Every structure is written in C-alpha cells, then in structure tokens.
Amino acid sequence: MERNDAHALDDIIAALPADILVTDPVSMEAYRWDRANDPAAGMPLVVVRPTTTEQVQQVVKIAAKHRTPIVPRGAGTGLSGGSTAVERGIVVSLDRMNKIEVDPVTRTVTAGPGALNAEVKAAAAEHGLWYPPDPSSFEICSIGGNVATNAGGLCCVKYGVTTDYVLGVTVVLADGRAVTLGGPRIKDVAGLSLTKLFVGSEGALGLFTEVQLRLIPAQKQPTTLVATFPTLDAATEAVLGIIRQMRPSMLEFMDQPTINAVEDATKMGLDRDAAAMLIAQSDEPSGAALDEIWRIEEICNATGATECFATDDPADGEAFVVARRMAIPAIERLGAVLLEDVGVPLPRLGDLVLGIAEIAENNDVTIATMAHAGDGNTHPLIVLERSDPAQHERAHIAYGEVMDLAISLGGTITGEHGVGRLKRPWLADYLGAEVLELNHRIKKALDPDGILNPGSILVPDKPGR
Amino acid sequence: MERNDAHALDDIIAALPADILVTDPVSMEAYRWDRANDPAAGMPLVVVRPTTTEQVQQVVKIAAKHRTPIVPRGAGTGLSGGSTAVERGIVVSLDRMNKIEVDPVTRTVTAGPGALNAEVKAAAAEHGLWYPPDPSSFEICSIGGNVATNAGGLCCVKYGVTTDYVLGVTVVLADGRAVTLGGPRIKDVAGLSLTKLFVGSEGALGLFTEVQLRLIPAQKQPTTLVATFPTLDAATEAVLGIIRQMRPSMLEFMDQPTINAVEDATKMGLDRDAAAMLIAQSDEPSGAALDEIWRIEEICNATGATECFATDDPADGEAFVVARRMAIPAIERLGAVLLEDVGVPLPRLGDLVLGIAEIAENNDVTIATMAHAGDGNTHPLIVLERSDPAQHERAHIAYGEVMDLAISLGGTITGEHGVGRLKRPWLADYLGAEVLELNHRIKKALDPDGILNPGSILVPDKPGR
Structure with a gap:
C-alpha cells in the first residue's frame, strides 16, 4: 500500500472527536518544534491531542493503514529535535494524558x-x-x-x-x-x-x-559546597578525586563563560575571574552529609581551589542549584544557542573540557560549558550571534567538532538529551556500522513500515544513517 | 541450508585448538546441566571452552553455517535450566574467560x-x-x-x-x-x-x-535486626510498613519450614515455633543505621513480633545472613527440590505467602518459602521426596499452581532466576500472546535461524511458546 496522507487526514477527522484535533495552520505552529528549533521542521497534516490510549490506537491504526508518519510529543522541551514535525505527518501530542x-x-x-x-x-x-x-x-x-x-x-x-x-x-x-x-x-x-x-x-x-x-x-535535606578554581584542570582533578571516594548527590561544573552569564542574570556575586566552579551536594543522613562535604572541600583545596563555601542552610544551597539550573536560559540571553550533550569516561573529562575551549578559540565562537561533572556528561552551549551568517557557519562546525572530540575520547555524542534529528548525522560515527545495523534491525522488527517518528535516531530506509 | 551437526563438529575440530574442546561423553557430562537438573538435558556434540572472543566467534560462525544450536554457560549455577544442553548442540562454556x-x-x-x-x-x-x-x-x-x-x-x-x-x-x-x-x-x-x-x-x-x-x-558496616512473628500475616504486614518508609539494605523473610531446615543445619538457636522470621539490615552512615534499625524494630513490634534482636556487631549480623544464604542447601538436605522464584507487587506478598501455604497443604507437599521480602520476590522450595513418584507428581502440580497464583496476584513467574527451560511453559500465560509475540520478533531479528540457546525463554519456531 502506498502512502496516502489525504486519506489519513479524512479518516482521522471521521474517526476522532473534533475537539482533540488541531488542523488550522496557525494553531499547529506551536506543535512543529521542540526546543531544538530545527529549521527543517515540516508542516503537519493534523495535530491530535488524545485523552485515552484507545484514541492513540485509533490514530496509529489510521496512520499505519495509509503509511503516514507519526511524530509523538510530550511538552516539547526536547533538545535534539526528536519532536520536530515531519512534512504532512501526524503529530500526536500527549499533553492531555496527564493523570x-x-x-x-x-x-x-x-x-x-x-x-x-x-x-x-x-x-x-x-x-x-x-x-x-x-x-x-x-x-x-x-x-x-x-x-x-x-x-x-x-x-x-x-x-x-x-x-x-x-x-x-x-x-x-x-x-x-x-x-x-x-x-x-x-x-x-x-x-x-x-x-x-x-x-x-x-x-x-x-x-x-x-x-x-x-x-x-524522600531525599534528606542536602548540604552544599561551592568551590571556585583558577584553572579548568584544577576543577576536573577535584571531580576525579571526589568520585573515586564518594557519591555526592550532585556534582555540577560551570566554566567561566557560564559563570559570567549566570552572574549577569542573577547578580548573586559569583567570582567572574574563576576558570571554573563546582557545586557539590551531599544528602547523607545525620552528620554524614557534613562529613562528606568536608571531605569534598579537602579535595577541592588539595587541587587548588581559590575559594570554598559550605552551607547546610537549605535556602542558601538551593540558591546555587537554581543558579546552575538557570545557566542555559542565562546563556540564551546572549543569542540563540546550539546545545551540546557530549559525555566521556570520567578520566577524560579534563581533556574534553580543555578541547572544547580550544574548539571555541579555533572557530572564534563563544562556547559556555556546564557539566553534570560526576557523570562526565557536559553541555557545551555554542552561542549563535544574531544576524551573522558567517558566525553561524563557524558555530555549526564547532558543534560537529565537539562531537568528534567526544568520540575520539571514548565518549558519547549524547548523554541524556537523545539523538533526535539534530545528532543523527553523527550516530553512525559513534556507534559504528555494525551496531547501527542492529538498531535498524530492531526498528524494522517493531515498525516494519517506518511510520513511527521517522528520522528520529534512524532514517528507516537508510540503513547507513 | 539444512542443519548438519556432523559437519559442525568436523569444522570445530579443524578450526579450534584441541585443548579447548571436550568431546568424550564422560567429561561432557558435567556440562549438560545447571542447578535445575533438567531431566530432559541432551548430550552435546562438543563442549568448547574458549579463551578469547575470537574463538567464540569462530564457534558461532561454524554453528551458524551448519544451523547447529549453541548453549552458552557460565558456572552452571542457573536455576531455570537456561544452560541445559540440547541434543547434538554445541555447549560453549565461558568459564576460562575470567579476567x-x-x-x-x-x-x-x-x-x-x-x-x-x-x-x-x-x-x-x-x-x-x-x-x-x-x-x-x-x-x-x-x-x-x-x-x-x-x-x-x-x-x-x-x-x-x-x-x-x-x-x-x-x-x-x-x-x-x-x-x-x-x-x-x-x-x-x-x-x-x-x-x-x-x-x-x-x-x-x-x-x-x-x-x-x-x-x-564500599558499603558501610551494616546493623542487623532479626524479628520473629507468630503469623505469616504479622510478618508481611511488617514488610509493608518498613518499605513504605525506608530503604533497608536487606529485608529477608523465612517461613517456618525454612527456619526449621536452617536450624537443623546450623543449631544456631532459631525459634522453631515462629511462623516467620525477618532479617533486616541498614547500612546508613554514622548513627543513621541504628536509627533505621530502631524504626524497623518499632514496626515489627507494632505488627506483633514475638521477639526482636538488634546488633551492630558485624559478625553477629553476618551469622544471620549466612543462615539465610544457607536456606536453600539446608532444604536440599530434605530431598531434591523444585525451586520457585515468583514475585508479586508488595501489597500482595501476604496473599502470595498464605496462598503458597495453602497449595502445600492441598497437594500434601512440603513447601519452604524464603523471600527477598522487600522486593516482593519469593523462593518457595517444593521438596521432592526421594522414591515416591506420586509425590513427585503432586509436587509438579504445586509448582505450576504457585506460578498460576503469582500471575493471578499481578505477579511474575520469575523475579531473578530467569525463564530458562523450566518456566517457559508458563511464559505465555504471564506475558500474554501479544507481548510474547514481541519477544519472538526481537529474537527473529537478532537470531533469524534460532541457533542461540533454542528453548531457553522461547522456542524459535513456535511463536505460541
């Protein structure tokens, strides 16, 4: 059977209640993108906002019959374009199924x-x-x-x-x-x-x-340590020392561009001159949290921290965590961003962070790097300067170079955001042809016609992609 | 291509070093069984004991060429017959690859x-x-x-x-x-x-x-609580109360037949009259472990424990854990056993444990039940009396009834031992036809000729099994 989108649309309109369908182009606009803002987003046939499993089944059965692609979405906060609408596909927004x-x-x-x-x-x-x-x-x-x-x-x-x-x-x-x-x-x-x-x-x-x-x-009230470092090396050394001995409940990293963007946004008094900052928390019970934080402070001092600040006041601690969570929006104030998500085995974290700084310099772009440091998972944000096409090109080159660097360090192209459509071009390089082929076999076994979110992770008909 | 076992054997002998091959029937005997002692075990063509990935690849390539089944095994301690040899198949024992x-x-x-x-x-x-x-x-x-x-x-x-x-x-x-x-x-x-x-x-x-x-x-030294209960209900009630509030690092259950078998073997002074016993441990740091153990003791007392014994002496605590670990061998002294591994959502633990006792009574067999109680995962051991074929039949009926009971309580037929060959007949009932079919699709996608451990979990050519 050939793909027949017009029939799919007719069948959906006939089978499903009107109040769960969005068909006018203006209203559909909000369902074409996730936070990756993929410029290649298509215009869907229809957006369906089901309220029951049965309605989802009806939509998928119709899509299967007419070979029309389906793109599911939740809240549209995806960062890799996994929910980018495909041209004349069906968007299924599951936002109403929220019990x-x-x-x-x-x-x-x-x-x-x-x-x-x-x-x-x-x-x-x-x-x-x-x-x-x-x-x-x-x-x-x-x-x-x-x-x-x-x-x-x-x-x-x-x-x-x-x-x-x-x-x-x-x-x-x-x-x-x-x-x-x-x-x-x-x-x-x-x-x-x-x-x-x-x-x-x-x-x-x-x-x-x-x-x-x-x-x-419920988690116990955490105790918090914030430490600043004069060099990237000193900070990543501290991370290795900490993880080798203990399990903090949080171990976050921000580099200088990130610290400055957050300071611009919050005016909370962060050290703009620091090359890097770590935020660590311990949620161990009784006095054990403070013990753990002291051991972390010792390690930070030993690797050359310029300043350490420990607090068991929950509000004070939370202020730093909020600052870290604000880092992405704070950097987005500088321009549109290309958000990376590369991760490496922990001993290579230093090489990754230094290598990213080098890529930024070589390509003359600003890259602000924050990291879930204890996992080796980093988020370099490459800033796109508005109305400078040459800079955009350099930024995209840097985006690819960061992934190539991560792969060369034994790392992954995505630690937690997903491959989606944005990172798909690098998936073959990362997995290798054989593992990519296994991915295709599983996809084929479960979605033989390739109607489910085609282009996210895999392009069904292109085994090499 | 047809299956051709004789050629497979010739090719293996030609391709692989003689010192990794076992072909004489007496030596192969040890590789036919795991701890499930499946009487249907076949006699393999050859046992290969590779030392490198490349040797494993060679064996599998030869097996694939001649469509000869392969059964992999580790230490042969499996409890569901996942390593039972199949007739004229190749056993690959990975025991030498132990770096x-x-x-x-x-x-x-x-x-x-x-x-x-x-x-x-x-x-x-x-x-x-x-x-x-x-x-x-x-x-x-x-x-x-x-x-x-x-x-x-x-x-x-x-x-x-x-x-x-x-x-x-x-x-x-x-x-x-x-x-x-x-x-x-x-x-x-x-x-x-x-x-x-x-x-x-x-x-x-x-x-x-x-x-x-x-x-x-490294785990911190645990603190231990042992509590005995006059009824099964009182013990399972305590489990629910504990899990609702905290995360002990161990929460084990033994019923009366288990307590008695362990006491027979250890003479450590366990209460033979208790209907059930719980062993709980906390490995929280500082004073928090003792706090947790006290809260557990309070809950046990509230549900009617007859005796509680708490200790932060590691050796005393370990003695009870060893007793629990000895439970299976202790019961095996009573005869051969059919070892169950059913699990249920925690609130149904009481129904499961009581139901098992009822199945034992109805079928006139001894069933000793121990459980990783905090997970809802139980190990009822059905004792087979030597030289009583009628009893064996009743025991096998009870074995099936226990799984049917677990399924009826929203539980699983295997929590941690695997399906292997022993539990395969119940898998369709548990998963349902549609999920079983998904299992077959994945199997087919990755092992189209069905040469890898056929009969373990699935029978490749029988989609309904």
Whole structure:
C-alpha cells in the first residue's frame, strides 16, 4: 500500500472527536518544534491531542493503514529535535494524558505521558516519597518525554537516570496494538527486557500512553559546597578525586563563560575571574552529609581551589542549584544557542573540557560549558550571534567538532538529551556500522513500515544513517 | 541450508585448538546441566571452552553455517535450566574467560563472563569499591551468567539488580560478529537501549565475552535486626510498613519450614515455633543505621513480633545472613527440590505467602518459602521426596499452581532466576500472546535461524511458546 496522507487526514477527522484535533495552520505552529528549533521542521497534516490510549490506537491504526508518519510529543522541551514535525505527518501530542496516581504501598507512581516531571515529584512528595530524575527542565518537561529520551539530570550522579526508575510502560505499537510491558514489580525477568528497550527509544518504537515508575523515600535535606578554581584542570582533578571516594548527590561544573552569564542574570556575586566552579551536594543522613562535604572541600583545596563555601542552610544551597539550573536560559540571553550533550569516561573529562575551549578559540565562537561533572556528561552551549551568517557557519562546525572530540575520547555524542534529528548525522560515527545495523534491525522488527517518528535516531530506509 | 551437526563438529575440530574442546561423553557430562537438573538435558556434540572472543566467534560462525544450536554457560549455577544442553548442540562454556580489571577512576570493572561474582566483588574491594548485586550463590556463580539472567540478590531491595550496574557488553551475535554495546560512560543515550536489551536475554540473543560494570564506594558496616512473628500475616504486614518508609539494605523473610531446615543445619538457636522470621539490615552512615534499625524494630513490634534482636556487631549480623544464604542447601538436605522464584507487587506478598501455604497443604507437599521480602520476590522450595513418584507428581502440580497464583496476584513467574527451560511453559500465560509475540520478533531479528540457546525463554519456531 502506498502512502496516502489525504486519506489519513479524512479518516482521522471521521474517526476522532473534533475537539482533540488541531488542523488550522496557525494553531499547529506551536506543535512543529521542540526546543531544538530545527529549521527543517515540516508542516503537519493534523495535530491530535488524545485523552485515552484507545484514541492513540485509533490514530496509529489510521496512520499505519495509509503509511503516514507519526511524530509523538510530550511538552516539547526536547533538545535534539526528536519532536520536530515531519512534512504532512501526524503529530500526536500527549499533553492531555496527564493523570498521576501514587501507590505508597508499592512505592510506585502511574502517570500519563503528559504529566510534568515536577507534577510527578509533587504527587510523590505528598506521600513522603521521591521521584529522583531531575532534568534541569523538570518544571516544564513531560514524564513521557523523559522516558522516551531516558532523561538524566543533576541527581543522577548518585540516583541514576530515568530507565533506573521505569518499571512498566503501556505502549501503542506501530500497528496500533497497545501492550503493557513490565509493571509494579521491583524484580521481573520473565522474557526479554522489552521495557528497557522502549525506554530511550525516542518515539521510534511506539507511543507511551502510561508509565509506571519506582519511587524512593524522600531525599534528606542536602548540604552544599561551592568551590571556585583558577584553572579548568584544577576543577576536573577535584571531580576525579571526589568520585573515586564518594557519591555526592550532585556534582555540577560551570566554566567561566557560564559563570559570567549566570552572574549577569542573577547578580548573586559569583567570582567572574574563576576558570571554573563546582557545586557539590551531599544528602547523607545525620552528620554524614557534613562529613562528606568536608571531605569534598579537602579535595577541592588539595587541587587548588581559590575559594570554598559550605552551607547546610537549605535556602542558601538551593540558591546555587537554581543558579546552575538557570545557566542555559542565562546563556540564551546572549543569542540563540546550539546545545551540546557530549559525555566521556570520567578520566577524560579534563581533556574534553580543555578541547572544547580550544574548539571555541579555533572557530572564534563563544562556547559556555556546564557539566553534570560526576557523570562526565557536559553541555557545551555554542552561542549563535544574531544576524551573522558567517558566525553561524563557524558555530555549526564547532558543534560537529565537539562531537568528534567526544568520540575520539571514548565518549558519547549524547548523554541524556537523545539523538533526535539534530545528532543523527553523527550516530553512525559513534556507534559504528555494525551496531547501527542492529538498531535498524530492531526498528524494522517493531515498525516494519517506518511510520513511527521517522528520522528520529534512524532514517528507516537508510540503513547507513 | 539444512542443519548438519556432523559437519559442525568436523569444522570445530579443524578450526579450534584441541585443548579447548571436550568431546568424550564422560567429561561432557558435567556440562549438560545447571542447578535445575533438567531431566530432559541432551548430550552435546562438543563442549568448547574458549579463551578469547575470537574463538567464540569462530564457534558461532561454524554453528551458524551448519544451523547447529549453541548453549552458552557460565558456572552452571542457573536455576531455570537456561544452560541445559540440547541434543547434538554445541555447549560453549565461558568459564576460562575470567579476567578482571578494575578502573578505580571511572569506578568500573571489566570482566570476562567466567569471572565469579565473588571475584568481581573482591577485585573491587581492593580499591575500596563495591559491586552490589549478590545472588545467594555469589561465591560460585559467574558474572556472565548474572548479566545473562539479570540476576538479583539480597541487597537489591536498596541497590537494584544486575542491569542497573551493566554499562557495556561485548557480545558475539548469531552470525558470529562481535560488537561492543555501551561502555564506561555513566550516561549514554545514543541509539536504542541495546545494552539493556541484551541483559537478561539468557543466551538467546548472543554470547557475552566481556562485561563492563559500574561500581560504587564500599558499603558501610551494616546493623542487623532479626524479628520473629507468630503469623505469616504479622510478618508481611511488617514488610509493608518498613518499605513504605525506608530503604533497608536487606529485608529477608523465612517461613517456618525454612527456619526449621536452617536450624537443623546450623543449631544456631532459631525459634522453631515462629511462623516467620525477618532479617533486616541498614547500612546508613554514622548513627543513621541504628536509627533505621530502631524504626524497623518499632514496626515489627507494632505488627506483633514475638521477639526482636538488634546488633551492630558485624559478625553477629553476618551469622544471620549466612543462615539465610544457607536456606536453600539446608532444604536440599530434605530431598531434591523444585525451586520457585515468583514475585508479586508488595501489597500482595501476604496473599502470595498464605496462598503458597495453602497449595502445600492441598497437594500434601512440603513447601519452604524464603523471600527477598522487600522486593516482593519469593523462593518457595517444593521438596521432592526421594522414591515416591506420586509425590513427585503432586509436587509438579504445586509448582505450576504457585506460578498460576503469582500471575493471578499481578505477579511474575520469575523475579531473578530467569525463564530458562523450566518456566517457559508458563511464559505465555504471564506475558500474554501479544507481548510474547514481541519477544519472538526481537529474537527473529537478532537470531533469524534460532541457533542461540533454542528453548531457553522461547522456542524459535513456535511463536505460541
């Protein structure tokens, strides 16, 4: 059967309630982009905003029949273009499926994909429980998107990433069937690990309509240390020393351009001359947090920190964490940005950070680097100067060079944002032809016609891409 | 191409060094079984004990050419028959590939699949680091087998299962190619989650020749509580109360038949009249462990514990943990056993434990139940009386009824041992036809000729099984 988008649109309008369909081009505009702002975004046929799994199934069945591509989206905060609309495709926005139900006895939460990460955290907190994964965008990103990208965050250095908390998913497959994988069982090894396979599949294998997540008891009030360093080396040395001995609940890094952008935005009195800053937290119980923070301070001093400030006042500590979370918006004030997400094995963190500074200099662009340092996961932000096409070209060259550098250091092109469409051109270089081919085999097995989010991670018909 | 085992054997003998081949029937006997002692075990063509990834590739290429089945094995401690030899198949024993290399800076360990879990723990400990997953058999089970079954253990209630520690694997695929998935990067979302898919695949998707595991800083000395209860209900109520509020580093359960079998073997003075016993540990730092243990004691007392004994003496505490680890061998003294591994969502633990006692009574068999109670994962051991065929039949009926009961309670047929061959007949009932079919699709995509461990988890040519 040939692709027939016009029939798909007719069938959708006939089968689904009008109030869940968006068809006028102006209203659809908001559903064409995620935060990657991919200029190649297409204009969809229709945006569907289902409220039930059955409606998602109906849409997918129609799409399957007419071979029309589907792009799922949550809150549209993706950073790699995984939710960029494709031309004359169907956008399925899961924002309305946002019910949250906490079961304090099994310590699990069942959530619709459209529920925000912050809403899941808040619902858990009502029962003295905690959902740890915390992307910087946690107040505005959806839990379905988090599961689809296997999102990370700040506390992952101690508490792991999204997949470590996913116990089950209900997923609509490429043929419109809905299946539930896993469930509220902490241990379950019956059959292949399909739940884990779907986590991080960026919409290419199915559409989540419900997720079940593990919760843990509420985090203890953290103690915080902020340390500034005269050189990048001194800061990354401190990170290695810390991780070798302990598990801080947060270990974040900001370089000089980042510190300055945050200081411009907050006027909180950060040291503009510091080459780098670390923010560490410990949430150990009793006096153990302070002990851990003191040991961290010792390490920072030993590697040459110019200043260390420790506090067990939650508000003081939170101010620094907020500053770190503001880093991306603060840098976005300087211009549009190309947001990187490269990660390396921890011993190469210094080489990565220094190499990025070199790439910035060589290409005459500003790159502000912040990092979930304890994970070796960095976010170099390449600033695009408005109305300077030559600079844009240099910035894009730098963007690719940063990924090439990460690969050369044994690192990954994406630690927590996903491949989406933006990083797809580098995926083959990173995975190698054989592992890429395995990805295609799995895709083909679960979505033989390639209708699910084509172009995100993989281009179904192009095994080399 | 037709299956041609004789040619496969000729090719293996021609291609591989004689000192890694076992072909005489007497020596091969030891490689036909795992601890499931499946009476249907076949006689292999040859047992290969490779020392390099390249040798594994050679064997698999020959097997692929002649369509001869391959059964991989580690230390042969599997409990579900995942390493049962198939008639005229090739057994690949990975026991010689047991190199271990710890990188304390990345806090990772690279291990051959044949390295024992205890050896990995010991190597990590030399650097002040810890590999948490701890199947009761940790002293004799292989790390490759742990990854292949996504093994659990006692500390998983706080520290998670094997998959939570697997960062990367080198795997030989069904066509003999070797690929490396993942690596020593804490966060990596580039491409589909293939590493996680291979964990727990029980040899049905590939043969691991190297694994990379995450380590964490050494565990703190635990504080221990032992509590006895007059009824099963009182014990399971205590479990729910504990898990709702905190994360003990161990929360184990033994019922009366288990207590008595352990007491027979150890004479350590356990209360033979108790209906159930809990062993809880806390490894929180500073005074927090004792605080946690006191809160656990309070809960146990509130649900009706007859006696509680708390100790922060490591040797005293370890004695109870050893007693728990001895439970399976202690029961095996009573006769051969059918070892169950069913798990339920925590609130159904009481129903499961009571239901198992009822199944034992109805079928006139002894079932001793121990459990990783905090996970809802139980191990009912059904005792087979020697030389009583009628009793054997009743025991096998009870074995099936326990799984049916677990499924009816929203539970799983296997929490940590794997499906293997023993539990395969129940997999369709548990997963349902649609999810089973997804398993087959993935199997077909990665092993189109079905040569990898056929009959473990799935029967390649029988989509309904």
